[in-house]
Amino acid sequence: MTGLSPSSPRPSWECSKSSDGGVPAFVIAGFAAHLATAHGHHHHHDNDGIGFGPTAVELARALTAMRLGDPHRAVTAHRQATGGDAWHQLPxxxxxxxxxxxxxxxxxxxxxxxxxxxxxxxxxxxxxxxxxxxxxxxxxxxxxxxxxxxxxxxxxxxxxxxxxx
Structure with missing residues (x-):
């Protein structure tokens, strides 16, 4: 879902706001994906053990989709995240x-x-x-x-x- 323009259609879970009317989930996920891609050459090789990178962002998308009631999107994001070599580099x-x-x-x-x-x-x-x-x-x-x-x-x-x- 990276690279979407603000007018691109989004799955319902991505448009969900926090209970306090905060930022939609797609905005946060998109920002995280941008950061992960921009710093992709550093991902999974950090010294603090968080393993931030495109794979970690996709895992967060899977969890977000699941929590917002979209198990199909959750499993799709899960498969995308776990299908590559970067998955094995996470802690x-x-x-x-x-x-x-x-x-x-x-x-x-x-x-x-x-x-x-x-x-x-x-x-x-x-x-x-x-x-x-x-x-x-x-x-x-x-x-x-x-x-x-x-x-x-x-x-x-x-x-x-x-x-x-």
């Missing part, structure tokens, strides 16, 4: 946290298998994120409740102390 905890967060979008789309794969992948990347984060436990519980699960998801549930409820 492990950042990648795992994103995978845990995107689980909700997969579930909202009726795809508990993709949600389970995201959690198992997050656990492989940064086990502490998956095993100690309350959001991960909530997501895993939702996957378990969604129906039959793959063996690796069931193993993860057993490791974190969850059982099918």
């Amino acid at each position: 492990a905890e950042h990648r795992a946290a994103h995978l845990i967060d995107i689980t909700r979008a997969h579930l909202d789309l009726g795809d508990p298998r993709a949600a389970g794969r995201a959690l198992v992948t997050a656990d492989r990347i940064a086990p502490a994120e998956t095993r100690t984060r309350p959001a991960a436990h909530t997501a895993l519980t939702a996957v378990l409740r969604a129906g039959p699960t793959a063996a690796d998801v069931a193993r993860l549930a057993a490791v974190v102390g969850l059982t099918r409820q």
Whole structure:
């Protein structure tokens, strides 16, 4: 969605304002994308561990879309962000946290298998994120409740102390 003019049509989630009538999400995302592109040669090689760059901006867009009720856009942005080499340059905890967060979008789309794969992948990347984060436990519980699960998801549930409820 970078490079849009102010008059370009935007998905509804991008036009959403904060509850206080603040800046639309597309303006903030566009500004972040501009900064990430302008400083792209520095992305993911920072010393402060934030991993800011085009990939991090796309991950933020995915999370924003999910939170604003557009799981299709969330999964599309997720796939775009995770499909390149820059994804692997982000800190492990950042990648795992994103995978845990995107689980909700997969579930909202009726795809508990993709949600389970995201959690198992997050656990492989940064086990502490998956095993100690309350959001991960909530997501895993939702996957378990969604129906039959793959063996690796069931193993993860057993490791974190969850059982099918």
